[in-house]
Amino acid sequence: MNKKVVIGMSGGVDSSVAAYLLKRQGYDVIGITMKLTPDDAFYNEKEGGCCSISAVEDARRVAYKLDIPFYVMNFTEVFKDKVIDYFIDDYLKGRTPNPCIACNKHIKFDALLKKAQSLGADYVATGHYCKILKENGRFVIRRSIDDKKDQTYVMYNMTQYQLEHTLMPCGDYEKEHIREIAKEIGLNVFNKRDSEEICFIPDDDHGGFIKRQCPNDIKEGNFVDKQGKFIGKHKGIVYYTIGQRKGLGIAAGKRIFVTDIKADKNEIVLGDEKDIFKSELITKDNNFIPFDRLEEPMEVEAKIRYNAKVSKAVISPMEDGRVKIKFEIPQRAITIGQSAVFYKGDLLVGGGIIDEIQGV
Known part of the structure; x- marks a missing residue:
């Protein structure tokens, strides 16, 4: 009997081709689009966004083309609790959160995985550009072949159990190859642009969004x-x-x-600009992939936001469970609420939420 996999389909080219690749590999594939936003009238106003009506229809058409079952499932309650409310609360505290990290942690690789298993699936899959491998008896994450599209930064919270039950076939391909495959097999989304805005803020105005949600707090x-x-x-x-x-x-x-x-x-x-360069920070809510916990100082390459370049640093465990990071070169605009993520070459070591900034 073939292994069953539920793939989260956003209507974009990556998840669409990931579904095709998994089917070609012999899996029984079920496509699911997660309904995440509670107010379609507002959130779906921008056509083409990953929460728009057009995205659902694109995913549905891809599933039909690939001849796989397709469902739209409601995750609005958990998404509001774990992502939207967290996002608003952090901004009100003067922090700058990354909602994609919260979504991956609580929605895609927790709530969706549990839903997939309730349907009898062995795995959950996404179109992320990451490589999940088993090395020396432990699951690890390595950077995608396509360095420009690599998404390991938002994956540092994954547990060994989640990694064991997750597939990310796009990690072995460059983005242009993914588009070529989509075109070759007749998927209309082959040239669809990547979604870059926050999915629940299609107009990209996070301040305006928060003010609409809680006007008395601004x-x-x-x-x-x-x-x-x-x-x-x-x-x-x-x-x-x-x-x-x-x-x-x-x-x-x-x-x-x-x-x-x-x-x-x-x-x-x-x-002045010189005032936003700092060399030390402390992270909380840390998670590590190749090992369970950081026991002693470790030399790594670290980055302080999704689009930042990695820079040499030393990470050290603290008695309160947090981790101290000291960069060799001061970093520009370290921001509380964002994540610092650690690498050894192409190996994702782990990461945590920036909780405190120190150093010159």
Whole structure:
């Protein structure tokens, strides 16, 4: 009997070709599009987004073309609880969260995996560009062949159990090859653009989204310099992030940047570009892939956001379970709420949520 796999289908080219590759490999494939957003009238207003009506129909057409079963399943409640509410709460605390990391942790590789297993499936699959391998008796994640599309950064929370029951066939291909396969087998999504916006904020205005959800929590406050001197008024801390220069509305006569967000005082600290370079940080909620826990200092390459380049660093365990990271070269705009992720070559070591910034 063939192994059964449930694949999350977004209507994009990656998950569509992943479904085809799995079927070609002999799996019994079931396509599922997850309904994640609770208000279609707002969230689906931008056609082509991964939560839009057109995305569901694209996925349905691909499933029909591949001759696989297809279902739309409701995950709105858990998505709101674990992703949307978390996203809003973090911004209100002056942090800058990454909702894709929360979605992978709680939705794709937890809620969807459990749903897949309830349907009798052996695996869950996605169109992510990562490679899952078993080495020395342990599952590991290695970077995709296509370095530009690699998505290992958002995978550091995966457990050994989840890795054992997850397939990511696109990790062995370059993006252009994936598009070529889609075209060759007659999938209309072969040239569909990649979705880059936050899926539940199709207009890309996260501040406006948060204000619509909780208007009474967004208050004007003060821009101050690093000595606490008043510079001007800001429209609400949720509109700003560390390193931001544009959209401040301040005529300072020089380039100024957001260097700190003090949610307790409702203040945004502005300063020079040199003020946003730091060399040390502390992460919480850490997870490691090749081993269970960090026991001693370890030399790694680390990155502080999805699109950042890796840089040499030393990670060290702390008594409270957090991890201290010291970079060889100071990093630009380290941001609380984002994730620091660690590598050894193409091996994903692990990562955690940036909780504190230190160093010069």
